[in-house]
Amino acid sequence: MKYFLTSFLVLTLSMGYSQSIQSPSGKISVNFKLTSNGQASYSVNYNSKPVILESFLGVKLKNKPALDANFGIDSVKNSSFNESWKPVLGEQSIIVNHYNELIISLTQKETHVKMNIIFRVFDEGIAFRYDFPKQKDLNYFIISDEVSQFNLTGDHKVFWIPGDFDSNEYPYNETKFSGIDNDKVDLNNGIAAKSIAEKYNVQSPLMMKTATGLYLNVFEAAVVNYPVMHLKADVNDFKLTSVLVPNAIGDKAYLQTPCVSPWRTIMVSDDARDIVGSKMILNLNEPCKIDDTSYIKPMKYVGIWWEMHVGKSTWDYAGSQNAQNNLNQDLVASGKHGATTENTKRYIDFASKNGFDGVLVEGWNVGWEDWFGNWKEEVFDFTTPYPDFDIAAISAYAKSKNVKMIMHSETSGSVGNFERHLDRDFENMVKYNYPAVKTGYVGKIIPRGEFHDGQTMVNHFNYVARRAADYKLMVNSHESSRPTGYGRTYPNYIAAEAARGTEFNAWSVGNPPMHETILPFTRLLGGPMDYTPGIFEIKMSHYNPDKTEQVHTTLAKQLALYVTMYSPLQMAADLPENYEKYPDAFQFIKDVAVDWQDSKYLEAEPGDYLTVVRKAKNSEKWFLGAITDENARKSEIKLDFLTKEKKYKAIIYEDAKDADWKNNPIAYKISTLEVTSKSKIKLNLAPGGGTAISFEPIN
Incomplete structure (x- = not known):
């Protein structure tokens, strides 16, 4: 269902103007402001408390006046939108796309160039983009810079990788915002091509947590005919500014009106599960343009x-x-x-x-x-x-x-x-x-x-x-x-x-145990990742006694990754002979689905742990994956996601008591329980470990 509630406002006095818009639930609000010199800015509140302070907007053009000040407002449009759509493949069979929209139509007084700034406010975050309509005063043009700002409220915890124009295959750093510094990054990391331009540039998506327990994520959506946005961190004032990746002669984007920039997105919640489970990035993209999608099928491969x-x-x-x-x-x-x-x-x-x-x-x-x-x-x-x-x-x-x-x-x-x-x-x-x-x-x-x-x-x-x-x-x-x-x-x-995949474990410093607990909050927000899990022979000394490299997980965690790392294309990455040595553990890889009817994130903390359960499409089978970082973890989960009045056989693949990602990674045990929606299961995860569970209905 779609509905629109629209209003237009034509302004004769536009200087010093402000306008607010809220998310459908009212939790998130955006305030747009046009300053006395015609400069556009915005701020974001969550539950009436600031999360993004006043931040300026605009773009700079090559050989033309910058579109960052001296604007007047032509009109303001408010609308609402609500629909449900079905992805061909996905974490769930139906996705809700519900937001309120604000469009500010601007004209620069001296140049008469028109530019719209569009805001969409969802229950999990906000998005904005620049829209350049067809006009006589702007046809072909070159973007030399974009000056979108994200002015933070403090020295948040951040999960970041360097702003490398050529590679995103880095392990994440977990520091305070003030600790961002590419000079401290170990570049002996196995990456083939590196192009780090600035000391304080980082890549988006940038995941953050405030001292008061709010989770923030700065990213982008619908990057089409435009460079990727990196972020310049002002580590003293806690401010981020957009950095567009240049071409060979230093220009950023060649455009012709009518055209739009990608969406710049900010997710915010006091519950990390809202971030990791968000479909906001997908919703900001255009609907499917392929008429016949019958050939698009999930695959499990070796x-x-x-x-x-x-x-x-x-x-x-x-x-x-x-x-x-x-x-x-x-x-x-x-x-x-x-x-x-x-x-x-x-x-x-x-x-x-x-x-x-x-x-x-x-x-x-x-x-x-x-x-x-x-x-x-x-x-x-x-x-x-x-x-x-x-x-x-x-x-x-x-x-x-x-x-x-x-x-x-x-x-x-x-x-x-x-x-x-x-x-x-x-x-x-x-x-x-x-x-x-x-x-x-x-x-x-x-x-x-x-x-x-x-x-x-x-x-x-x-x-x-x-x-x-x-x-x-x-x-x-x-x-x-x-x-x-x-x-x-x-x-x-x-x-x-x-992103940094499994192969780096074979011949480099590898991926630290927390790596897979961060990727769902960052890389996977934009789409499925071919992470290639399923390595059973963890230590590379199995192939060469002189090698010290290894996968930084337990075997049980490798199983859990098939659930926590969503992809409709999943590889059983190890050698056939290694699977044949552990047929009971291999059974989970054979059983687990790769296309889903529903997904529920039960526990989540970036850099620490993640527990998700998914229901296979056109099936009553559920699969659970739970992973942790380098620390052992215990928790208890309710099985209230199971269908009521049904009995299930739970096959639990977990770390053995003495399992440890570094010292004893292949130690696992398998047990079976009969459960219902009223049952609870205790999870015991080893350091760098995980648990995988399949729930099969008992007829």
């Missing part, structure tokens, strides 16, 4: 991937040294290539036997000997397999086993080359019955001088999803800019990495 990260095999066919010694000759097999026909069939057999939908294969195509670190433009053609990978035979074999193959298209950052080959890549996928592609963007971008988070690359990531929809294909991007809800508009953009 693949030739982790074995390369742990050193068992390689992506390249010949080995880089072998290739360098044979530059003008045919490549000679090194004997360690992972993507062979035989090995791929082994994974297909494993997927078929255990009910998995797909198999990903990395390193199947020529070019890997020469792909990394050379900033070379034409590395891959995305269609030619290595001699030991028979793509036709593998496709036929997978079809005979009712398994789908997942394409891997690594670009090595050479985006122009990928776009030139994009249609041939997708045609090849259709020919061999690949329903989904995992794209990769490791390294510095070509065109040279562009950043991963700039307007050019944002447009590229979105274009790949749109073009894939023409071929009825799904996209899972890695090393991309972080999603901001575009998956609502193009739901074939099924998942992305866009």
